[in-house]
Amino acid sequence: MNRPMRLAAACSALLVVATATPAAANGKAALLTPETAREKVTLNEDPLDIEGVLSTRDVLRSTRGVLRTPYNDNHLRAYVDRKTGETRFEVRQTLQYMGSYRDFGHVNYETSSWPTTAKLRKVESNQPACDAIDPQSSCFEEVSFVVGEAELRRLAAGYQPGAENTWSFKFKPDQGREERSSLNRAEIAGLLQAVDAYRHRLAAGQSLALASPGAE
Secondary structure (H helix, E strand, C coil), X not given: CCHHHXXXXXXXXXXXXXXXXXXHHHHHHHHCCHHHHHHCCEXXXXXXXXXXXXXXXXXXXXXXXXXXXXXXXXXXEEEEECCCCCEEEEEEEEEEEECCCCCEEEEEECCCCCCEEEECEEEEECHHHHHHCCCCCEEEEEEEEEECHHHHHHHHHCCCCCCCCEEEXXXXXXCCCCEEEXXXXXXXXXXXXXXXXXXXXXXXXXXXXXXXXXXX
């Protein structure tokens, strides 16, 4: 096989792998259960930190291309106060797109009754580079928004094996096109299971400390 033919064959193979990635991701999402999601939840806990942070970053990754680099990926985080067990939840989302910088500021997400709007917190972006380079280059924004525990538990309770199980939301920019995304209800349920177990461990540890000799 001569060189041009080898290059063509290689390009075709790369195209097959790259276009197959979304289908593979959809297949993994369909097979995901709360239990398998919980197994992949990570915990970042430091004795000098007030909160422990649980994350579903490794549960389902949205990737692109042969190298499977993260692309328009999202995950859930739970920040648990290690003394009180009080918890706040947030969705983290990366947004990658071509063209001018959009500056996403709000998100609309579905609830049991009517869509709700939340303000976005900007975590990271490449705005200076995006504004300075060719308009056809890639822009990047990482944003987050807070969602209540009651809403997450409602979504988790709606998980059904074999069903679509998606929770949808839409990111609204200052200018340019909106972006839609979603999270799997099994991923939400898995995080809540991990949070419940972590809270139980914290409470048990405090009970032991209070029961120990010399405790005030």
